[in-house]
Amino acid sequence: MDTLRVLIVDDHPSFRTTARALLQSEGYDVVGEAENGVSALRKARELEPDLVLLDVQLPDFDGFEVAARLTQNGSRIAVVLCSSRDGSDFGPLVSQSGARGFIAKAELSGAALKAVLE
Amino acid sequence: MNRTGWAVLGGAIVLTAIGVALTFTSNHENTPVFTVASNLMVAWSFIGCGIVALQRRSDAHFGLLMSAVGLSWFLSSLGESNNAYVFSIGSVLWAVPLAFFIHALLVFPRGYLETRLVYGTVAAAYGLLAIGPLLFTFFGENEGCTDCPENKLLLVDSQSGANIVGLTFIVVGVGICASTVWVLVRRWRAASPPLRRVLAPVFVTSGIAIGVFLAAAFVGAVSARVSNVLFWFLLVAVASVPLAFLWGLVRTRLARASVTELVLELGQARDGNSTREALRRALGDPSLQLAYWLPDRRRWVGPTGWDFDMEAESAGHRTTHVEHDGEIVAALVHDPSVDPELVSAVGAAAGLALAREQSIQTVRQSEGRYRALLNAIPDLMFRMTRDGTYLDFKGEAADLASSPEELIGSNARDILPADVADRLLEGIAQAIDTGEVTTGDYELTLNEVTRTFEARIVRDEDEAVLIVRDITEQKRHEDELRNSRVRLVRAGDEARRKLERNLHDGAQQRLVSLSLALRLAHSRLKDDPAEAERLLNSASEELAQALEELRELARGIHPAVLSERGLSAALETLAGRASLPVEVTAPDDRLPPAVEAAAYYVISEALANIGKYAQASAVEVNVARLNGRAIVEVSDDGVGGADPAKGSGLRGLADRVEALDGTLAVESQPGVGTRIRAEIPCG
Numbered sequence: 001m002d003t004l005r006v007l008i009v010d011d012h013p014s015f016r017t018t019a020r021a022l023l024q025s026e027g028y029d030v031v032g033e034a035e036n037g038v039s040a041l042r043k044a045r046e047l048e049p050d051l052v053l054l055d056v057q058l059p060d061f062d063g064f065e066v067a068a069r070l071t072q073n074g075s076r077i078a079v080v081l082c083s084s085r086d087g088s089d090f091g092p093l094v095s096q097s098g099a100r101g102f103i104a105k106a107e108l109s110g111a112a113l114k115a116v117l118e
Numbered sequence: 119m120n121r122t123g124w125a126v127l128g129g130a131i132v133l134t135a136i137g138v139a140l141t142f143t144s145n146h147e148n149t150p151v152f153t154v155a156s157n158l159m160v161a162w163s164f165i166g167c168g169i170v171a172l173q174r175r176s177d178a179h180f181g182l183l184m185s186a187v188g189l190s191w192f193l194s195s196l197g198e199s200n201n202a203y204v205f206s207i208g209s210v211l212w213a214v215p216l217a218f219f220i221h222a223l224l225v226f227p228r229g230y231l232e233t234r235l236v237y238g239t240v241a242a243a244y245g246l247l248a249i250g251p252l253l254f255t256f257f258g259e260n261e262g263c264t265d266c267p268e269n270k271l272l273l274v275d276s277q278s279g280a281n282i283v284g285l286t287f288i289v290v291g292v293g294i295c296a297s298t299v300w301v302l303v304r305r306w307r308a309a310s311p312p313l314r315r316v317l318a319p320v321f322v323t324s325g326i327a328i329g330v331f332l333a334a335a336f337v338g339a340v341s342a343r344v345s346n347v348l349f350w351f352l353l354v355a356v357a358s359v360p361l362a363f364l365w366g367l368v369r370t371r372l373a374r375a376s377v378t379e380l381v382l383e384l385g386q387a388r389d390g391n392s393t394r395e396a397l398r399r400a401l402g403d404p405s406l407q408l409a410y411w412l413p414d415r416r417r418w419v420g421p422t423g424w425d426f427d428m429e430a431e432s433a434g435h436r437t438t439h440v441e442h443d444g445e446i447v448a449a450l451v452h453d454p455s456v457d458p459e460l461v462s463a464v465g466a467a468a469g470l471a472l473a474r475e476q477s478i479q480t481v482r483q484s485e486g487r488y489r490a491l492l493n494a495i496p497d498l499m500f501r502m503t504r505d506g507t508y509l510d511f512k513g514e515a516a517d518l519a520s521s522p523e524e525l526i527g528s529n530a531r532d533i534l535p536a537d538v539a540d541r542l543l544e545g546i547a548q549a550i551d552t553g554e555v556t557t558g559d560y561e562l563t564l565n566e567v568t569r570t571f572e573a574r575i576v577r578d579e580d581e582a583v584l585i586v587r588d589i590t591e592q593k594r595h596e597d598e599l600r601n602s603r604v605r606l607v608r609a610g611d612e613a614r615r616k617l618e619r620n621l622h623d624g625a626q627q628r629l630v631s632l633s634l635a636l637r638l639a640h641s642r643l644k645d646d647p648a649e650a651e652r653l654l655n656s657a658s659e660e661l662a663q664a665l666e667e668l669r670e671l672a673r674g675i676h677p678a679v680l681s682e683r684g685l686s687a688a689l690e691t692l693a694g695r696a697s698l699p700v701e702v703t704a705p706d707d708r709l710p711p712a713v714e715a716a717a718y719y720v721i722s723e724a725l726a727n728i729g730k731y732a733q734a735s736a737v738e739v740n741v742a743r744l745n746g747r748a749i750v751e752v753s754d755d756g757v758g759g760a761d762p763a764k765g766s767g768l769r770g771l772a773d774r775v776e777a778l779d780g781t782l783a784v785e786s787q788p789g790v791g792t793r794i795r796a797e798i799p800c801g
Contacts, residue, residue: 012627012631014627014628014631014660015627015630015631015634017631018631018634018638019634021635021638021653022634022637025638025641025642084622084626084627084630105630105633105634106630106634108634109637
């Protein structure tokens with residue numbers, strides 16, 4: 001399988017650092033990081049990642065809004081939403097946003113990502 | 119006629135027969151017809167008067183004495199007897215009637231003897247008139263009577279002895295007459311007009327009789343013939359005394375006829391004063407006072423409704439109660455000499471009118487009480503018809519939608535805005551139809567100020583009574599209270615949201631990172647222990663920061679030091695964490711927990727604001743307890759210009775303080791600094 005190119009979007013630097021180290025150790029290629037919705041959309045256009053790991057609570061945009069924009073117009077970018085909150089807090093918003101799925105931050109791992117993408 | 123009257127009548131008839139028989143069979147009576155006629159005139163005058171007086175309980179004693187005068191008058195007939203012994207007895211007892219006469223005179227009109235002088239005079243009269251003639255017969259024959267029988271009581275035929283007795287008789291008699299006149303004059307001078315009307319005829323005729331008696335006594339010592347002539351005058355004068363008394367009774371009877379006039383007058387009397395004047399005229403007593411009995415209040419009131427001091431007014435007077443339907447309705451306080459039977463007749467005739475006026479007085483007193491109660495009620499009150507016409511009102515002119523003069527007779531639709539008038543009339547109709555209290559509120563602009571009123575409408579037969587209360591202030595307070603509650607709830611919600619955000623953004627993120635780092639370190643442990651160690655060190659720092667953030671959060675929810683060690687210690691901690699010098703003065707003794715919490719948050723918020731906006735160099739915090747209140751002051755030397763209306767922080771503090779019935783004041787002059795002062799009751 002080709003190495004998936006990942007863009008990490010989260011406003012907490014410590015999480016971005018830890019997530020990068022974790023994903024890279026599990027064979028993902030982290031091509032970039034963004035700390036808010038605006039820079040996430042810009043970097044997605046620039047870097048054309050395969051996967052965007054997207055935090056739900058961003059300082060400027062709602063994560064679902066960003067997910068919808070990233071996946072509109074037939075875009076092939078896969079979006080996986082994540083949050084330190086439980087997925088059940090968001091109900092149908094995850095599926096309605098165009099994202100592939102949701103992972104709780106504490107449970108982030110290569111295997112969890114693979115499971116969501118399949 | 120009562121039994122005593124019949125007894126007197128019977129005795130009088132018997133004595134009359136005896137007297138007539140003795141006179142007409144007398145050898146020494148030259149004018150028997152004249153003598154019988156004159157004796158009968160005098161005797162029956164007194165007997166008749168006595169019998170009439172005996173029928174009246176108030177005059178019974180006087181009646182007995184008058185009857186005694188009349189009956190004893192026939193004793194003089196014993197002197198007509200041809201029997202020497204009977205003749206002698208007659209010579210002794212002839213003066214007894216005069217003693218009874220003086221007694222009756224001094225007893226009139228009260229029926230009893232009053233003073234020692236009066237008692238003495240009466241006793242002396244009885245003594246003189248019983249003993250005097252007896253002594254006289256001891257010493258002398260009857261000079262003027264040649265055919266008279268022998269004086270069987272003669273002891274010593276002594277002219278000088280008889281003269282001495284006669285002189286003594288005269289002297290003592292004059293003394294008794296003088297004393298009697300003195301008593302009567304004093305009685306006259308002390309008498310009220312009604313009493314004088316009663317006394318006058320009797321005194322005048324008695325005075326004449328006494329005068330003639332004295333003249334006869336004086337002249338008798340010199341000339342028996344002149345004395346005999348004067349004696350006839352004396353008889354006429356004496357006989358007129360009972361007629362004078364009877365005249366008084368007739369006047370009373372005539373006065374009773376005025377009772378009919380009284381009833382007519384009372385029917386037209388406008389008020390209590392008119393009634394009292396009519397009663398005064400009917401009884402001939404200008405000093406009469408009238409009082410009405412109020413059974414509910416258990417007191418007497420006068421004709422004008424003022425309290426009547428019965429004890430003070432009845433001193434020296436007689437009080438006669440007037441009853442109607444078995445209940446006392448009024449009292450007449452009158453001169454004691456007014457004929458009691460006349461008073462009773464007047465009272466009976468006036469009973470209905472007085473009962474009616476008593477009812478009016480009772481209603482007036484109630485009205486007065488209710489009016490006082492109504493005036494004490496601060497609300498506006500209106501009486502209105504169903505169609506909205508104002509009939510009456512009570513209240514201040516400033517609270518009315520129109521001037522007081524224009525209000526009565528005008529209609530609500532002319533004065534009030536259409537919507538208010540409609541609602542008012544609906545309320546009136548509902549109250550009148552259902553009989554239940556209808557309430558509603560409305561707004562009116564009076565003197566350019568919009569006020570809120572609450573109206574309560576009750577039915578009063580086919581009209582409505584409205585009690586209107588200005589609830590503008592009350593509504594303002596309620597709105598303020600409601601708004602303050604909303605703000606407090608919102609502040610609580612906001613604090614919870616902030617807490618969640620702080621937890622999410624702070625400690626929660628760190629713990630998530632920590633979790634990932636530990637997992638990564640675990641995966642690296644075998645292959646890259648150095649990397650694993652690095653990851654573990656980083657995780658340890660992350661954990662320490664997470665713990666610190668959680669501590670901060672806990673402090674923000676509620677500082678433990680405040681509960682455990684009190685406000686003073688908590689303030690020292692706050693001051694220690696502040697970014698500028700804070701001088702704290704606070705009492706060491708504890709305040710109630712809610713007050714300490716409110717004071718802590720006021721100071722905490724104030725310090726936070728000072729740190730953000732004030733650009734101050736120093737802060738003073740003072741907490742003191744004074745007169746049952748906690749006084750909290752935070753002063754800084756910053757730029758000032760803080761406006762509580764513009765910031766929700768200060769508004770929230772004010773709500774918290776006001777929830778404890780406290781006050782929050784902010785003084786913030788631009789360029790001078792800011793002072794926040796909270797006063798919170800400590801209870």
